[in-house]
Amino acid sequence: MTSFFRKRAIRYPLAAVSLLGVLAAVFLFMFNFWIGLLYTVIFFALIGSSWKIEEQTYVDTEKHIETMSYRMKKVGEEALLELPIGIILLNEKQIIEWANPYAAQIFEEESLIGEELFELSEQFRSFLKDDVPDDLTMTVGDRSFRLAYKPEDRLIYLFDVTKKREIESLYYADRTVIGILLVDNYDELAQTMDDQTRSQLNSLVTSLINSWGTDNGIFVKRVSSDRFIAVFNESMLNDLEKTKFAILDDVREKTAKQSNGLTLSIGVGAGSPSLVELGELAQSSLDLVLGRGGDQVAIKRSDGKLKFFGGKTNPVEKRTRVRARVISHALRDLIQGSDQIFVMGHKMPDMDAIGAAIGVRKMARMNNVPGYVVVNFDELDASVNRLIDEIEQDPDLYDHFIHPDEVLAKMTDKSLVVIVDTHKPSMVIDERVIDKAEKLVVIDHHRRGEEFVQNTMLVYMEPYASSTAELVTELIEYQPKNEKLTMLESTAMLAGIVVDTKSFTLRTGSRTFEAASYLRTNGADTVLVQRLLKENIETYVERSRLIETVEIMDGGVAIAKGDNGEPYNSVLIAQTADILLTMQGVSASFVIAPRSDGKIGISARSLGELNVQRVMEQLGGGGHLTNAATQLTLDTVEEAEEQLKQVILDDQERGD
Numbered sequence: 001m002t003s004f005f006r007k008r009a010i011r012y013p014l015a016a017v018s019l020l021g022v023l024a025a026v027f028l029f030m031f032n033f034w035i036g037l038l039y040t041v042i043f044f045a046l047i048g049s050s051w052k053i054e055e056q057t058y059v060d061t062e063k064h065i066e067t068m069s070y071r072m073k074k075v076g077e078e079a080l081l082e083l084p085i086g087i088i089l090l091n092e093k094q095i096i097e098w099a100n101p102y103a104a105q106i107f108e109e110e111s112l113i114g115e116e117l118f119e120l121s122e123q124f125r126s127f128l129k130d131d132v133p134d135d136l137t138m139t140v141g142d143r144s145f146r147l148a149y150k151p152e153d154r155l156i157y158l159f160d161v162t163k164k165r166e167i168e169s170l171y172y173a174d175r176t177v178i179g180i181l182l183v184d185n186y187d188e189l190a191q192t193m194d195d196q197t198r199s200q201l202n203s204l205v206t207s208l209i210n211s212w213g214t215d216n217g218i219f220v221k222r223v224s225s226d227r228f229i230a231v232f233n234e235s236m237l238n239d240l241e242k243t244k245f246a247i248l249d250d251v252r253e254k255t256a257k258q259s260n261g262l263t264l265s266i267g268v269g270a271g272s273p274s275l276v277e278l279g280e281l282a283q284s285s286l287d288l289v290l291g292r293g294g295d296q297v298a299i300k301r302s303d304g305k306l307k308f309f310g311g312k313t314n315p316v317e318k319r320t321r322v323r324a325r326v327i328s329h330a331l332r333d334l335i336q337g338s339d340q341i342f343v344m345g346h347k348m349p350d351m352d353a354i355g356a357a358i359g360v361r362k363m364a365r366m367n368n369v370p371g372y373v374v375v376n377f378d379e380l381d382a383s384v385n386r387l388i389d390e391i392e393q394d395p396d397l398y399d400h401f402i403h404p405d406e407v408l409a410k411m412t413d414k415s416l417v418v419i420v421d422t423h424k425p426s427m428v429i430d431e432r433v434i435d436k437a438e439k440l441v442v443i444d445h446h447r448r449g450e451e452f453v454q455n456t457m458l459v460y461m462e463p464y465a466s467s468t469a470e471l472v473t474e475l476i477e478y479q480p481k482n483e484k485l486t487m488l489e490s491t492a493m494l495a496g497i498v499v500d501t502k503s504f505t506l507r508t509g510s511r512t513f514e515a516a517s518y519l520r521t522n523g524a525d526t527v528l529v530q531r532l533l534k535e536n537i538e539t540y541v542e543r544s545r546l547i548e549t550v551e552i553m554d555g556g557v558a559i560a561k562g563d564n565g566e567p568y569n570s571v572l573i574a575q576t577a578d579i580l581l582t583m584q585g586v587s588a589s590f591v592i593a594p595r596s597d598g599k600i601g602i603s604a605r606s607l608g609e610l611n612v613q614r615v616m617e618q619l620g621g622g623g624h625l626t627n628a629a630t631q632l633t634l635d636t637v638e639e640a641e642e643q644l645k646q647v648i649l650d651d652q653e654r655g656d
Contacts, residue, residue: 083100083102084102084160085100085102085157085158085159085160086099086100086102086103086106086145086156086157086158086159087099087100087102087103087155087156087157087158088103088112088117088155088156088158089153089154089155089156090117090154090155090156091154092154094116094117094118095114095115095116095117096112096113096114096115096116096117096120097113098113099111099112099113103158106140106143106145106158107120107121107140108141121138121140123138123139124138124156127147127149137161137165138158142162143160143162144160144161144162144164144165145158145159145160145161145162146158146159146161147159172234173233173234173235173238174233174234174235175233175234175270175271175273176231176232176233176275176278177231177232177233177234177236177237177268177269177270177278178229178230178231178268178269178270178275178278178279178281178282179218179229179230179231179232179266179267179268179269179282180227180228180229180230180266180267180268180282180283180285180286181209181220181227181228181229181230181264181265181266182226182227182228182264182265182266182267182286182290182294183205183226183227183251183262183263183264184262184263184264184265184294184295185262185263186205186225186226186262187225187226189201189262190202190225201255201262202225204254204255205251205255205262206222208247208250208251208254209222209228209247209251209264212247212250213230216232216236216239216240217232217236218230218231218232218236219231219232230266234270237268237270237299241299241307241309244309244310245266245297245309245310247264247266248263248264248266248295248296248297248309248310251263251264252264252295263294263295264295265286265289265290265294265295265296265297266285266286266289266296266297266298267282267283267284267285267286267287267288267289267297267298267300268281268282268285268297268298268299268300269281269282269283269284269285269300270299270300270301270302271301271302271303271305272301272302277302281300281301281302282300284300285298285299285300285306286298288300288306288448288450292308292447292448292449292463292613293447293463293464293625295310296308296309296310297309297310306450308614308617321474321511323462324471324474324475324477324478325478327458327460327475328474328475328476328477328478328479329478330458331363331441331458331460331475332363332367332478332479332480334416334439334441334457334458335363335364335367335369335416336367336369337414338369338414338415338416338439339369339370339412339414339415340364340369340370340371340372340410340411340412340414340415340416341360341361341364341369341370341371341372341415341416341417341418342371342372342374342407342411342415342416342417342418342433342437343356343357343360343361343371343372343373343374343417343418343420344357344373344374344404344407344417344418344419344420344428344429344430344433344434345357345374345419345420345421345422345428345429346421346422346427346428346429347376347379347427347428347429347597348379348380348381348570348571349375349379349380349384349421349429350381350383350384350421350496350499350500350571351383351384351387351469351492351495351496351498351499351500351532351533352421352467352468352469352496352497352499352500353420353421353422353468353496354373354375354384354387354492354496355467355468355469355472355492355493355494355495355496355497356420356421356443356467356468356469356471356472356493356496357373357374357420358373358397358489358492358493359469359472359473359475359476359489359492359493360418360420360443360472361373361400362476362483362485362489363472363475363476363479365483366476366479366480366481366482366483367479367480370400371400372400372401372402372407372410373400373401373402374402374403374404374407374429374430374433375388375401375402375403375429376403376404376429376430377403379429381569381570381571382535382536382539382569382571383495383499383532383533383534383535383571386531386532386534387492387495387532388401390488390528390532391488391492394486394488397486397488397489404429404430404432404433407430407433408432408433408436411433411436411437413438414438414439415437415438415439416437416439416440416441417433417434417437417439417440417441418440418441418442418443419434419440419441419442419443419444419453420443420444420468420472421443421444421445421446421467421468422444422446423442423444423446423448423449423451423452423453423459423461424449424451424452424453424622425451425452425453425454426451434453439457440453440455440456440457441456441457441458441459441460442456442458442459442460442461443460443461443468443471443472443475444460444461444468445461445462445463445465445466445467445468445470445471445500446461446463446622446623446624447463447613447622447623447624447625448461448463449617449622450617460475463624464509465511465512466497466500466501466506466507466508466509466512467496467497467499467500467501467512468496469493469494469496469497469500469515470497470511470512470515472493473493473497473515473518473519474511474515477518484522485519485522485523486522486523487522487523487524487525489522490519490520490522490523490524491519491523491524491525491528491529491532493519493524494516494519494520494524494526494529495529495532495533497512497515497516497519498529498533499533502578504516506626506627507624507626507627535575539569539572542568542572543572543575543576543579546560546561546562546568546572546573546576546591546593547560547576547579547580549561549562550580552585552586553645553648554652555587555588555609555610555652556585556586556587556588556609557586557587557588557589557590557610557648558580558581558583558586558588558589558590559589559590559591559592559641559644559645560576560580560589560590560591560592561591561592561593561637561640561641562591562592562593562594562637563594563637564594564636564637564638565594566594567594567595567596568593568594568595568601569596570595570601570603570629572593573591573593573601573602573603574591574603574629576591576603577589577590577591577603577604577605578605580605581605581606581607587606587607587609587610588604588605588606588607588609588610588612589604589605589606590602590603590604590605590612590644590648591603592637592640592641592644593637594637595631597631599631599632599633599634600631600632600633600634600636600637600639600640601629601630601631601632602616602619602621602629602630602631602632602640602644603629604616604623604627604628604629604630605626605627606625606626606627607626608625608626610648610651610652611625611651612624612625612626612627612628613625613627613628614651615628615644615647615648615651616628616629616630618647618651619632619643619644619647620632
């Protein structure tokens, strides 16, 4: 019936033409019989011929369409069965109802029908979610497949992208990487050597670095007495990471036989197609390494990711004070160009942070500029509170201790904010202060971490220093001499040095004693220092309870932990870690306990065999090779302990 109507629809135009022809014939018959007859014969002959041709054309077209439909159906069936695309159809219970032969071939099965999808591969479990991206891939054997999932049809397509992945891997492995190598303290050590020794040391360092480049296929070029440029690719970088950049150990150990031992700092830029950006990343990485004390490698990628290697040794103390003098003069100029100075330490400030802040405030006074110490009086431990009680006896000094809210009200565009004893914005007493500040200075003795105060005008970071109070003391020595340190100011700064060096037993160099001597000359009271640092019986008992929980891991790593729900003072946690380190057989100590701010605090100490700074950095903290800490946003101490143990085990397995 459909064919009938289709034919009639096609022939309607021809019928219309015939009707018009008949009317024309009638008209001609009326005009002239013979002309009308001739026209009628010719007209009907043409109509008959056209009708036959149209009929044949329709039949041929219909046959062609029927043939094409059959071929298209056959091609579709063959495509489902023969194309190199895996096709899997599921039921509601994720059981395979149908799969083409290629899908069975992928999983090396004769047939997949009736198989449970997740038993076939657990990788499917994450793919069958509503919010997965379209370019997810799965690995089957040594082949990679891009997966496309149609949830409305419960249909899975698997496209072989093995070759594409191989090409991508080759592309990424061949991307250029730039490294900058700096020989730490080369110029300083070379100044004390005779020509022959200097030449031998120079040849040894050059030979070691060139041999390292040749062995690893790296182009190395010396650009100055202590600086080299290295050009290589991502594949070589991966190989160097596997060896933990053994060149660091080679330079340190082999130069030690000829001198006091040189160390190598390396900054690497990777992950960008731009050579200019790679160079900037390499220099930024090197700056970061030097801020962490040198003798290590920092790899910085264009997406901001950082990776560190080395850092096994403590920073070498600088013998000259040239940098201290230059920084002091630069800071003097900044102070004199400001209308007021605000000095701020870290949250829950210790003696070092308070002492250093008092010292910087004194520098402002020496330059006749008003200076203020920013303090949150609700976040002070017992020893700092005792210092504040002493400061209250000096109204001139105490009146310059202000709350962060007052700072925000007093600050102007010409105000200078100095951050002491930290360089992390998240650690300062109030981030609003640094967000509002137009002029920022950082003075710190911790190894530089990934998080750092931005838009600083001056940075003075020396990881070799025992404390920030030591650095500030040296800076004060080069300030105008129109006013001397008072007894209380000197005592506060000396207390900071005593606390951070554990009474001059840890991280203490010759310059530490020189700074302490300068403070004593200015009236620092050692008896008052001891009185400020005294502890009460309750604190001693509480610390003993923490020590009772200690667990010793392999390698002499001691871990103690506090009770959930009971907040512990951060100073108490640190003191407990210090005491554990004095126990026989303990090479590193960690104390985990809840803090008053709701976070879980971890304080870490080491004798140098385990780099606790690197351990704490992996948990979001930082510090020194032998002294570090972090705070975790977790619910229980047990969760923090589990994370800590895993990081320690990973670090020990790397053997770095």
